[in-house]
Amino acid sequence: MTWEPFLEAGEVVEWEARPAPRCFTFRHWRQALFGLVFLAGCLLWLLLGARVAADYGRFWSGLLPIPFVAIGCYLAFSPLLVARLEWEQVFYALTDRRLIALRGIRRQRPVAVDRQEILYFKMKKQGEELATLQVHARPEDPVLFLHCVEHPFVIADLLEKAVERNIARKKRAGTLPKEH
DSSP, X not given: XXXXXXXXXXXXXXXXXXXXXXXXXXXXXXXXXXXXXXXXXXXXXXXXXXXXXXXXXXXXXXXXXXXXXXXXXXHHHHHHHHHHHHHTTOEEEEESSEEEEEEOSSSOEEEEEEGGGOOEEEEEEEETTEEEEEEEOSTTSOOEEEEEEESHHHHHHHHHHHHHHHHXXXXXXXXXXXXX
């Protein structure tokens, strides 16, 4: 990954990664599972509706479940397909100035948080060496998600040092938000 188009002049990348493919793709497995259950119910309804239509000559009762089958297919398969297509474009970097996440399906869109504004982060472990990090800065900044990072303790250590420096600096300046 070449970061030059996304970096400011003189900015240096200290850490970079991309999400683990299976973890990133299947992170919406609950929605896909719900979609499969919904789809199974709609397919059963479609079969029963086709029988009713054949037995009683009610053509519309055989067609009524078709939109619901389409919705079930969408719920079951689209989250996994979209995540897999997006994975190709997702990259993360911590520079000397910012934390950057590149996202998108057709083209990459950078989402960045100024490193000096990071106040805290949460790490949700998804395995021994796999985690998702949720990075919080100022209220007006976006919450930055780093999904499915392999070896997350490397970035967690770097973020922890940045958070300690930022909180100490904000305490000295008297600009620390009330919740901290």
